[in-house]
Amino acid sequence: MNLTFIGTGYVGLVSGVCFSEIGNQVTCVDSNQDKIKQLNRGHVPIYEPGLKELIQKNQSQGRLKFTSRLSEAVQEADIIFICVGTPPLASGEADLTYIKQAAQDIALEMNGYKIIVTKSTVPVGTNDLISSIMQQLSQHPFDVVSTPEFLREGTAVQDTLHPDRVIIGTEDERVAAKMAELHRPLSSNIMITDIRSAEMIKYASNAFLATKISFINEIANICEKVGADVTEVAAGMGQDRRIGSSFLQAGIGYGGSCFPKDTDALIQIAGNVDYEFKLLKSVVEVNKDQRFNVIAKLKHCLGDLKDKQIGIWGLAFKPNTDDVRETPAMEIMEELLQEGAIVKAYDPIAADNFRKSFRHEDLVIWSPDAKAAAAECDALCLLTDWAEFQDQDLKELQQLMKQPILIDGRNVYSREQVSQTDFQYYSIGRPDIGGLYPYKEESMMLS
Numbered sequence: 001m002n003l004t005f006i007g008t009g010y011v012g013l014v015s016g017v018c019f020s021e022i023g024n025q026v027t028c029v030d031s032n033q034d035k036i037k038q039l040n041r042g043h044v045p046i047y048e049p050g051l052k053e054l055i056q057k058n059q060s061q062g063r064l065k066f067t068s069r070l071s072e073a074v075q076e077a078d079i080i081f082i083c084v085g086t087p088p089l090a091s092g093e094a095d096l097t098y099i100k101q102a103a104q105d106i107a108l109e110m111n112g113y114k115i116i117v118t119k120s121t122v123p124v125g126t127n128d129l130i131s132s133i134m135q136q137l138s139q140h141p142f143d144v145v146s147t148p149e150f151l152r153e154g155t156a157v158q159d160t161l162h163p164d165r166v167i168i169g170t171e172d173e174r175v176a177a178k179m180a181e182l183h184r185p186l187s188s189n190i191m192i193t194d195i196r197s198a199e200m201i202k203y204a205s206n207a208f209l210a211t212k213i214s215f216i217n218e219i220a221n222i223c224e225k226v227g228a229d230v231t232e233v234a235a236g237m238g239q240d241r242r243i244g245s246s247f248l249q250a251g252i253g254y255g256g257s258c259f260p261k262d263t264d265a266l267i268q269i270a271g272n273v274d275y276e277f278k279l280l281k282s283v284v285e286v287n288k289d290q291r292f293n294v295i296a297k298l299k300h301c302l303g304d305l306k307d308k309q310i311g312i313w314g315l316a317f318k319p320n321t322d323d324v325r326e327t328p329a330m331e332i333m334e335e336l337l338q339e340g341a342i343v344k345a346y347d348p349i350a351a352d353n354f355r356k357s358f359r360h361e362d363l364v365i366w367s368p369d370a371k372a373a374a375a376e377c378d379a380l381c382l383l384t385d386w387a388e389f390q391d392q393d394l395k396e397l398q399q400l401m402k403q404p405i406l407i408d409g410r411n412v413y414s415r416e417q418v419s420q421t422d423f424q425y426y427s428i429g430r431p432d433i434g435g436l437y438p439y440k441e442e443s444m445m446l447s
């Protein structure tokens with residue numbers, strides 16, 4: 001089929017490339033001309049494992065092209081995917097400016113029947129809005145379908161080529177059949193539903209995953225006080241098939257371009273129909289507090305942080321991505337600087353992006369590698385679970401530091417690794433690893 005993807009970001013680029021990989025003729029359009037120029041020069045503007053190779057392959061085989069000329073891309077397409085951003089407004093609501101613009105742009109270039117598919121994450125009712133914009137501006141027939149995207153950054157290519165499920169929101173049987181045919185090479189698990197339910201499935205899925213994370217983080221905080229190990233607790237819980245083992249990794253909370261914005265947006269969606277989503281509000285609050293767990297542990301070890309040298313390992317919101325949107329590192333580093341600490345930071349891939357969006361860029365010492373970031377530090381904080389950090393020789397690391405204090409915000413190191421060192425080691429919810437028992441309370445002894 002002839003497909004066009006409007007918006008060549010994490011979703012539009014990866015989806016476009018993967019649909020070309022399964023044999024479709026794909027055009028990716030972006031209003032950012034610099035992005036398109038980069039792509040046409042063979043440079044991939046985002047870091048996503050496996051993506052560059054697929055782009056090169058499908059471009060050279062003539063199935064994939066990049067352009068900023070919308071008219072040609074719309075007119076050649078049978079199906080047009082809207083993949084533009086829906087960033088948060090100050091209120092938490094999704095900003096639909098780019099969606100409305102994309103709908104107008106498409107409508108003005110239509111030359112016949114098209115299926116318009118919304119892949120962007122949009123509040124319930126947005127596809128109706130897209131339909132009404134299209135109707136006002138175009139004489140040509142069209143159908144609007146909601147097909148939300150569930151890929152994760154860092155594994156986006158694999159997630160797109162092998163999705164758990166494909167949700168197709170449309171009330172039209174012919175359109176449903178065509179969309180199912182398009183997606184069948186990717187998954188046999190295709191659910192056809194109405195548009196509003198499809199829109200809601202996306203927000204509900206992200207909100208539920210965020211809830212699992214905040215839940216296990218609260219369990220971790222309790223584990224620290226009662227002497228239980230949250231990784232053992234999560235492993236035990238996860239063996240119950242009703243619970244499942246995924247998204248029970250305790251740490252410094254979720255970040256990224258999706259969970260923070262989509263939880264806020266769903267709270268607003270509910271609020272707009274006079275429903276207070278109390279549970280989700282707590283999930284968000286727990287997540288905000290969890291980042292400061294690292295600061296609390298630093299203060300516990302070092303007292304006043306003024307003039308203390310703190311190393312930061314990991315700036316991306318998760319490993320294998322260069323995305324720093326809503327990354328916990330941003331707030332943690334701001335707080336450290338405010339406390340008067342000297343901050344040294346390193347990330348294998350995301351440092352450049354982080355520096356562009358960090359407002360105190362000039363106050364941080366940017367280290368060229370992991371060891372340099374740890375050298376001479378009073379404490380080291382691991383904020384992103386990159387494999388590179390997991391593989392470090394902790395004994396050697398300890399020698400480099402002024403004080404051997406390691407705050408592991410992602411529970412990366414095992415008991416064995418830590419026990420071979422003199423590190424004063426703090427993890428999240430595993431109080432017995434590393435010897436020191438930071439929040440051990442007398443009150444946990446039952447009488």
Ligand SMILES: NC(=O)c1ccc[n+]([C@@H]2O[C@H](COP(=O)([O-])OP(=O)(O)OC[C@H]3O[C@@H](n4cnc5c(N)ncnc54)[C@H](O)[C@@H]3O)[C@@H](O)[C@H]2O)c1
Pocket residue numbers: 006007008009010011012029030031032035083084085086098101102105119120121122149150151152153257258
């Ligand atoms: N990033 C993810 O992991 C992910 C996963 C699932 C769903 N989503 C959702 O998908 C949507 C896109 O997210 P993203 O991370 O890919 O965003 P992004 O910011 O990386 O990319 C959006 C792109 O759209 C382009 N754009 C904006 N308006 C345009 C227009 N009128 N015409 C052409 N191009 C235009 C921008 O220049 C940008 O390159 C959001 O709604 C997001 O919530 C994201």
Ligand SMILES: O=c1ccn([C@@H]2O[C@H](COP(=O)(O)OP(=O)(O)O[C@H]3O[C@H](CO)[C@@H](O)[C@H](O)[C@H]3O)[C@@H](O)[C@H]2O)c(=O)[nH]1
Pocket residue numbers: 121149150151152153154206209213246247248249250251252253254255256257258259262317318
């Ligand atoms: O057990 C876990 C799992 C994740 N995280 C954190 O949660 C955040 C999000 O991680 P992940 O979900 O893997 O990455 P995203 O790329 O943000 O993907 C989420 O957001 C996308 C955008 O909507 C959806 O498409 C995906 O299905 C959904 O997983 C990251 O900060 C992780 O460190 C944890 O703290 N503990």
